[in-house]
Amino acid sequence: MVERILEEVKKRLSTQGAAEVQPPLKKEEVKKEAVVMSVSGLTEFVGTAIGDTVGLVIANVDRGLHEKMGLDKKYRSIGIIGARTGAGPQLMAVDEAVKATNSEVVTVELPRDTKGGAGHGSLIIVAAEDVSDARRAVEVALKELDRTFGDVYGCDAGHLEFQYTARASYCLNKAFGAPLGKAFGIIVGAPAAIGVLMADTALKTASVDVVTYGSPTHGNSYTNEVVLTITGDSGAVRQAIISAREVGLKVMRAMGQNPVSSTKPYI
Amino acid sequence: MVERILEEVKKRLSTQGAAEVQPPLKKEEVKKEAVVMSVSGLTEFVGTAIGDTVGLVIANVDRGLHEKMGLDKKYRSIGIIGARTGAGPQLMAVDEAVKATNSEVVTVELPRDTKGGAGHGSLIIVAAEDVSDARRAVEVALKELDRTFGDVYGCDAGHLEFQYTARASYCLNKAFGAPLGKAFGIIVGAPAAIGVLMADTALKTASVDVVTYGSPTHGNSYTNEVVLTITGDSGAVRQAIISAREVGLKVMRAMGQNPVSSTKPYI
Amino acid sequence: MVERILEEVKKRLSTQGAAEVQPPLKKEEVKKEAVVMSVSGLTEFVGTAIGDTVGLVIANVDRGLHEKMGLDKKYRSIGIIGARTGAGPQLMAVDEAVKATNSEVVTVELPRDTKGGAGHGSLIIVAAEDVSDARRAVEVALKELDRTFGDVYGCDAGHLEFQYTARASYCLNKAFGAPLGKAFGIIVGAPAAIGVLMADTALKTASVDVVTYGSPTHGNSYTNEVVLTITGDSGAVRQAIISAREVGLKVMRAMGQNPVSSTKPYI
Incomplete structure (x- = not known):
């Protein structure tokens, strides 16, 4: 046992x-x-x-x-x-x-x-x-x-998601107003409470600019998520995402959950 | 007792x-x-x-x-x-x-x-x-x-729905603005992508008029559906629905799904 | 270890x-x-x-x-x-x-x-x-x-929820506009149809004031609920809730459901 x-x-x-x-x-x-x-x-x-x-x-x-x-x-x-x-x-x-x-x-x-x-x-x-x-x-x-x-981590209580690109193009521009050709990242936490904490961590970690901050009734489709999108220097964007991911996974585990990648992490 | x-x-x-x-x-x-x-x-x-x-x-x-x-x-x-x-x-x-x-x-x-x-x-x-x-x-x-x-077809990935009446009355008028007393049809595909294709097929098949075209954030309650409603000659409305149903079922099957009627098809 | x-x-x-x-x-x-x-x-x-x-x-x-x-x-x-x-x-x-x-x-x-x-x-x-x-x-x-x-009753077809406080404070005021310091109650039925009937029962049972009446597309986040909030004399608020609960549980059971408390009833 x-x-x-x-x-x-x-x-x-x-x-x-x-x-x-x-x-x-x-x-x-x-x-x-x-x-x-x-x-x-x-x-x-x-x-x-x-x-x-x-x-x-x-x-x-x-x-x-x-x-x-x-x-x-x-x-x-x-x-x-x-x-x-x-x-x-x-x-x-x-x-x-x-x-x-x-x-x-x-x-x-x-x-x-x-x-x-x-x-x-x-x-x-x-x-x-x-x-x-x-x-x-x-x-x-x-x-x-x-x-x-790859960086979508699901578990019974919710999910965490992270996306990174060195060069945002027209789809991210259309969806979030991402500046074209610049590094861009997406940080999602559900339940939304976790997203708030990850957003705070990301912004404290590195000098990045907030593009959007979405919450259940502001910018989301009533999802139980907080969605932060950021832009800036590519190294800073990556670092902000990685720190947010670390804290998000810790909270999920502290909740007794076992968040796992849907495929294979890429960031 | x-x-x-x-x-x-x-x-x-x-x-x-x-x-x-x-x-x-x-x-x-x-x-x-x-x-x-x-x-x-x-x-x-x-x-x-x-x-x-x-x-x-x-x-x-x-x-x-x-x-x-x-x-x-x-x-x-x-x-x-x-x-x-x-x-x-x-x-x-x-x-x-x-x-x-x-x-x-x-x-x-x-x-x-x-x-x-x-x-x-x-x-x-x-x-x-x-x-x-x-x-x-x-x-x-x-x-x-x-x-x-009868023409609600469910499966794990989503659902297809078709409705037909030869003579729309006050409920359909209230919900969609259906012309009273005229033939009326509803075509629903989920995930919404399938609904787009079915709508295109329906409109190409027969000469019918679009009453509403609803998508996740326009006219729906953030559902993952495209909902097309049509009116016109009763034969044309039926034919448009039948063609949309055929293509919708094909896509579902191509996705590896097995969509089945909730009760018994009536159209 | x-x-x-x-x-x-x-x-x-x-x-x-x-x-x-x-x-x-x-x-x-x-x-x-x-x-x-x-x-x-x-x-x-x-x-x-x-x-x-x-x-x-x-x-x-x-x-x-x-x-x-x-x-x-x-x-x-x-x-x-x-x-x-x-x-x-x-x-x-x-x-x-x-x-x-x-x-x-x-x-x-x-x-x-x-x-x-x-x-x-x-x-x-x-x-x-x-x-x-x-x-x-x-x-x-x-x-x-x-x-x-304690008074959240779940079952396969939906849920019923009842909340009561003798003295509403700033959170209920923020969320619903509950009068501060007064008795306050929440009555929720899902599917929403049950909530309509419970709201009617509550208001007929005791002399209470409606604070909010929320339905799927008015005041809710497209939930399948009717949410009634009430205020008034503490005895009246409690009595209204208890009557609504009784009728709600009866409907659920008539639907063939077995609604059970999530923890332990407190009202």
Whole structure:
């Protein structure tokens, strides 16, 4: 009994990375999905990714819908990235996608979701003049998600999330007003109380500028999160995030929780 | 005692509107519930139905509450239909109820709910001059729910929902501004990305008019849904819905999901 | 090592404010947590309590964050009470805390949460000139939660909640506009339909004044609740609550549910 406790404690204290947490897909499931895809022959479907993320394209958006969605007339094609779980990971992923492709972020909407969790889901629409550009943007975004979920730490009581980029682009600018081309970071704590403490820690650690401070009823979609976004010197932004992460994980553990990375930490 | 229980059960099954549409209860549960009912003697309770829907009536609304709820003075009695899961099914059901009874829809409120799912719950209040009319409206609505849940397709990643009526009435008019007496359809996809694609498909399929286009932060209660409502020629509305359903189910399956009807498809 | 673990556990149980109000942990969990705590040495962590409530303090809020949070300059220290589940219990608990300590409620935010349930979570911030006052306020609040969760009745279909105080203070005043020093009660029903009926019952039972009437899209954070708050003569407020509770429990049982107290009823 005592042995088991000590083992658990040791294991817990030594390994925090936790790559094993990746929602394991059985090989069979992957195959099944592939088969279904070939059967469906649905040209609009691009793929899926972690967080119940789905990527879709529409080559020629219906004129009536085009108007309802408030799209610019020059764009015929759109790419759609939507997820039940996660806003930050998808926003970072699409930010990379618009850097890498000839596309533009047109709308960002963040529902209250995470399937009973404390946070957001996401609906991000990118537009392009050509469908192949829209599709490429969605592909790049879906590929990035494995990485951008790396510093999302979930547990029963809530979650912590950290995102970092050395150079913010148009998606982060659209969503948060991030200065283009500058280092940018996102710090999320849920329940929101933890986010307040992490925000304080981040701002005390390094000289960074606050871009946004979101709380449940101010800037969030009634999520139980505090979301701090910061910009500044890249080293300072990273350091602020790392300190916030350290304190956030400590609080979670003090609550008796075991927060683990959704994939593999990248910051 | 056993006799009384069985009698109560029989009575309840034969006379109460909602009995057929209740989620299957074990016999033991039915007995227990029936006993409680006879003990409670709660005249306000009308019944329950799928989606944790509950139907209630108040014969004489308290004057202070009457004012807080913004009810018209001519109505003393109200019927209340509330649910954890579902907005469309309840709205369609109440639409039939107000067609069939001497009652009026006074408020429609759609919380963010579905018990950890991606969508809405509902709170719909109908008013009548006489309590028997209010009760009858609630009974009709509860009875309709088994049908109107028929094209609600749930799975782990989200849900799809389709509703159709050949003749929209006052509830759909109140909730969406549906033209009275015209064919009307609702198309819902969650996560919202799927709803965008279904909306595009619907509008390309048939010549219909968009009544509303709701997305997570525009017109929805921060649900992870896109909700398209359409009107027009009844054949066109049906065809648009059927095409959207086909593409929605394909995307869900391509995601590795197995969406299934909550009861039995009706469109 | 084992000795040290046990010592830590003992120390924690005797010195930490919130220890008594924590949901029962298995012995193994207590040991594990205690070890982690001694490793963390986090001065900001005060404790946890039922509802995934966490209590934190910040001795010297960062100047930039101070401004973003809109805090009065005279307050250097804040106490933070946040929870995934519950708004009423935490508001009542903090109300007692500010009565008992030299602190002030500065913000109340109620996310849409309860982990897939129908209601709110909470983020309440108290401020004090001295960190020991902020910490004391958080400690008192955490201790109160076991009591204030007493009339929270949960079940699969929803929940009922009742709160009563003979003398409302600054937290209830901030959150609802409760008259200071007067008896005050909160009545919550979810799904919201039940809340309508309970509100009607409460107001018919006793001569009380309505302070607020909240519904999913009016005054709530899109929760599936109706929330009635009342004031008046202390006997009348209590009687109104007790009648509402009776009818609420009856409806839940008629729905085939078995609502049970989260801890132990106190009203």
